[in-house]
Amino acid sequence: xxxxxxxxxxxxxxxxxxxxxxxxxxxxxxxxRAGLSVGLVNHYFDGKSELLAATMQSLAAETMAxxxxxxxxxxxxxxxxxxxxxxNFAPSQRSPEAISAWLSFYAQVPGNQDFAxxxxxxxxxLLGLLRPRLEKIVAADKxxxxxxxxxxxxxxxxxxxxxxxxxxxLDVIHQIARDHVADIAAAG
Amino acid sequence: xxxxxxxxxxxxxxxxxxxxxxxxxxxxxxxxRAGLSVGLVNHYFDGKSELLAATMQSLAAETMAxxxxxxxxxxxxxxxxxxxxxxNFAPSQRSPEAISAWLSFYAQVPGNQDFAxxxxxxxxxLLGLLRPRLEKIVAADKxxxxxxxxxxxxxxxxxxxxxxxxxxxLDVIHQIARDHVADIAAAG
Amino acid sequence: xxxxxxxxxxxxxxxxxxxxxxxxxxxxxxxxRAGLSVGLVNHYFDGKSELLAATMQSLAAETMAxxxxxxxxxxxxxxxxxxxxxxNFAPSQRSPEAISAWLSFYAQVPGNQDFAxxxxxxxxxLLGLLRPRLEKIVAADKxxxxxxxxxxxxxxxxxxxxxxxxxxxLDVIHQIARDHVADIAAAG
Amino acid sequence: xxxxxxxxxxxxxxxxxxxxxxxxxxxxxxxxRAGLSVGLVNHYFDGKSELLAATMQSLAAETMAxxxxxxxxxxxxxxxxxxxxxxNFAPSQRSPEAISAWLSFYAQVPGNQDFAxxxxxxxxxLLGLLRPRLEKIVAADKxxxxxxxxxxxxxxxxxxxxxxxxxxxLDVIHQIARDHVADIAAAG
DNA sequence: GATGAATGAGGGTTCATTCAT
DNA sequence: TATGAATGAACCCTCATTCAT
Numbered sequence: 001x002x003x004x005x006x007x008x009x010x011x012x013x014x015x016x017x018x019x020x021x022x023x024x025x026x027x028x029x030x031x032x033r034a035g036l037s038v039g040l041v042n043h044y045f046d047g048k049s050e051l052l053a054a055t056m057q058s059l060a061a062e063t064m065a066x067x068x069x070x071x072x073x074x075x076x077x078x079x080x081x082x083x084x085x086x087x088n089f090a091p092s093q094r095s096p097e098a099i100s101a102w103l104s105f106y107a108q109v110p111g112n113q114d115f116a117x118x119x120x121x122x123x124x125x126l127l128g129l130l131r132p133r134l135e136k137i138v139a140a141d142k143x144x145x146x147x148x149x150x151x152x153x154x155x156x157x158x159x160x161x162x163x164x165x166x167x168x169x170l171d172v173i174h175q176i177a178r179d180h181v182a183d184i185a186a187a188g
Numbered sequence: 189x190x191x192x193x194x195x196x197x198x199x200x201x202x203x204x205x206x207x208x209x210x211x212x213x214x215x216x217x218x219x220x221r222a223g224l225s226v227g228l229v230n231h232y233f234d235g236k237s238e239l240l241a242a243t244m245q246s247l248a249a250e251t252m253a254x255x256x257x258x259x260x261x262x263x264x265x266x267x268x269x270x271x272x273x274x275x276n277f278a279p280s281q282r283s284p285e286a287i288s289a290w291l292s293f294y295a296q297v298p299g300n301q302d303f304a305x306x307x308x309x310x311x312x313x314l315l316g317l318l319r320p321r322l323e324k325i326v327a328a329d330k331x332x333x334x335x336x337x338x339x340x341x342x343x344x345x346x347x348x349x350x351x352x353x354x355x356x357x358l359d360v361i362h363q364i365a366r367d368h369v370a371d372i373a374a375a376g
Numbered sequence: 377x378x379x380x381x382x383x384x385x386x387x388x389x390x391x392x393x394x395x396x397x398x399x400x401x402x403x404x405x406x407x408x409r410a411g412l413s414v415g416l417v418n419h420y421f422d423g424k425s426e427l428l429a430a431t432m433q434s435l436a437a438e439t440m441a442x443x444x445x446x447x448x449x450x451x452x453x454x455x456x457x458x459x460x461x462x463x464n465f466a467p468s469q470r471s472p473e474a475i476s477a478w479l480s481f482y483a484q485v486p487g488n489q490d491f492a493x494x495x496x497x498x499x500x501x502l503l504g505l506l507r508p509r510l511e512k513i514v515a516a517d518k519x520x521x522x523x524x525x526x527x528x529x530x531x532x533x534x535x536x537x538x539x540x541x542x543x544x545x546l547d548v549i550h551q552i553a554r555d556h557v558a559d560i561a562a563a564g
Numbered sequence: 565x566x567x568x569x570x571x572x573x574x575x576x577x578x579x580x581x582x583x584x585x586x587x588x589x590x591x592x593x594x595x596x597r598a599g600l601s602v603g604l605v606n607h608y609f610d611g612k613s614e615l616l617a618a619t620m621q622s623l624a625a626e627t628m629a630x631x632x633x634x635x636x637x638x639x640x641x642x643x644x645x646x647x648x649x650x651x652n653f654a655p656s657q658r659s660p661e662a663i664s665a666w667l668s669f670y671a672q673v674p675g676n677q678d679f680a681x682x683x684x685x686x687x688x689x690l691l692g693l694l695r696p697r698l699e700k701i702v703a704a705d706k707x708x709x710x711x712x713x714x715x716x717x718x719x720x721x722x723x724x725x726x727x728x729x730x731x732x733x734l735d736v737i738h739q740i741a742r743d744h745v746a747d748i749a750a751a752g
Numbered sequence: 753g754a755t756g757a758a759t760g761a762g763g764g765t766t767c768a769t770t771c772a773t
Numbered sequence: 774t775a776t777g778a779a780t781g782a783a784c785c786c787t788c789a790t791t792c793a794t
Contacts, residue, residue: 021299107295111209149364156344176337183371225755397675413776483671487585525740532720552713559747
């Protein structure tokens with residue numbers, strides 16, 4: 001029962017944060033949305049804090065899954081880099097709700113050790129995916145700064161996509177990704 | 189008296205958000221930090237919400253001032269673009285507190301009309317600064333997507349800079365900005 | 377099965393009150409300590425209140441057993457009175473846990489009819505043990521007040537013993553008991 | 565304003581504990597009884613725990629005041645000892661509510677450092693009042709045990725008085741006190 | 753203009769109790 | 774007989790807001 005309930009509550013948390021904002025995502029709203037009672041939250045998650053941390057962890061895992069999912073179809077380093085970027089926005093893996101919730105967590109990072117740790121993990125995982133591909137198309141001493149730039153670009157596109165999902169849509173994102181990778185490859 | 193008090197409270201709000209986080213920036217803490225009584229907040233700002241909106245507005249204005257400030261010393265379009273990016277992180281205009289606070293506001297955007305409006309204004313202003321310079325170095329049909337990419341890159345670097353001010357410092361930011369602009373110019 | 381389960385739960389309740397205090401002796405903790413499920417508490421004891429009442433009743437019975445246990449070895453009225461007092465603290469009958477738990481119940485007496493009734497029973501039983509022996513060594517019109525004084529002394533020593541088991545130990549208690557009985561006998 | 569409010573809330577706490585018991589003396593009930601809002605409790609007392617500690621402290625101070633109050637009219641050591649005992653029950657100083665509340669605190673002592681400290685203070689103060697008088701009427705090596713016995717007797721009479729204010733009334737208490745002191749003096 | 757004492761709705765959390773299994 | 778997942782009322786506490794001074 002436990003895995004099911006935990007998943008239910010995490011899903012409800014993501015939706016609630018997207019809908020009401022981080023501040024107004026109360027335990028009562030989350031549990032009601034999950035169709036469960038408030039008591040269950042503390043039964044399965046040792047408090048709201050742990051539920052939030054578990055939710056962020058889950059989002060991180062999903063993001064990484066999304067980033068890796070498109071790698072199989074890509075053969076050249078350039079295509080792989082584009083796939084990693086696109087994967088961060090793949091609808092199958094990353095719903096707009098998820099991205100929106102993620103940003104809320106990001107804003108709490110400075111004052112929350114748990115969130116900061118999870119975020120660092122995700123940064124590292126993403127950098128770890130990017131570096132091997134960059135090594136094949138840019139100079140060795142450029143790999144790090146290029147990787148960091150791509151991570152920043154991804155995060156920035158999350159922000160823009162969250163705020164304006166229509167205007168800053170997946171097409172725009174894909175085009176920016178393609179251009180950016182092409183530029184990098186050209187510069188070497 | 190009014191402009192002075194409003195400024196005092198806005199400054200205190202920025203510091204408080206940076207120090208305690210958005211959630212824990214209470215009216216009591218903010219007014220104490222400003223050296224004023226809690227009653228004053230509601231006297232000069234129709235409630236906490238308006239104080240927060242005014243604070244975000246102020247941050248937006250400062251950011252734009254920072255982005256424009258370095259333009260004077262730059263002559264070529266490339267240098268101007270780099271200056272605009274760097275300006276978003278210029279310590280004289282954008283304190284770490286300000287960037288940190290800004291992010292907190294950004295996280296509230298999806299569920300807050302006031303914040304969303306201010307954010308859109310800032311996006312437009314930033315795009316308005318970038319487009320004229322891009323028109324001189326890239327193809328006409330590429331201007332928009334390039335501008336949007338730069339905005340995303342700036343926001344993403346805010347995120348990274350907030351989370352890791354030491355590792356992702358102003359030097360890294362400047363290098364990424366230079367590389368990115370050089371790439372764009374080369375691609376045309 | 378019933379008597380076994382009830383005894384298990386009563387023992388666990390006493391230990392839990394001693395360990396965690398009356399307030400924090402929750403049904404969950406008690407049942408876990410007893411190695412049983414929470415549902416059993418309500419199965420065998422119509423709710424927590426009844427479990428507590430049964431526990432207090434059990435403590436009262438044990439105390440009386442302790443007070444009587446030492447009577448066999450005592451021959452003179454004085455020795456018997458001392459034995460009754462000592463019996464209230466005899467480790468074999470009255471564990472420190474039991475005394476500690478008893479006090480917690482006593483504190484609830486003013487607002488709890490069930491507890492008050494059990495307490496009155498114990499007072500009467502104790503007085504009933506003391507009076508026959510006092511009749512042999514003090515004037516008839518003094519028996520009652522002397523008996524009440526001894527009961528008060530016993531209860532007071534419980535308090536002191538609970539708070540400071542090291543300093544106010546069984547030796548001190550025995551000495552006070554001996555002196556007190558000797559005084560009474562001397563006064564006549 | 566602060567001293568007034570604190571006193572109001574302490575009085576209401578004593579009444580509430582007497583009326584509803586320690587467990588059911590909620591912040592809501594206490595503040596309602598005091599004619600104040602719940603927020604005020606946390607404004608003036610940094611939480612319920614501190615309110616309870618302050619209440620116990622207040623009760624301790626009153627008890628000591630009561631014990632000393634009757635000393636002025638007593639001249640001989642015997643009379644002074646009786647006055648000290650009686651003072652613990654003087655209606656002007658120690659209401660039945662106060663004694664009842666005190667017992668509730670006593671029951672919490674084993675699991676509460678703050679309460680334990682206050683209780684130890686009171687024990688010491690009481691012993692400090694008793695010893696000088698006992699030194700004049702009993703052998704030097706008997707002073708300590710006699711003092712401890714009287715303290716236990718007082719506490720025990722509190723218990724009995726709380727449970728049965730009618731039967732175990734001030735007259736009975738006074739008679740027990742007189743007898744006990746007379747016995748001690750006679751034994752020397 | 754300025755204060756801060758006072759309010760009370762709403763937050764997270766605990767826990768006795770129920771009930772389907 | 775026995776379980777423990779599930780419930781929700783009630784707890785303590787926080788904090789934006791009001792208002793008499």
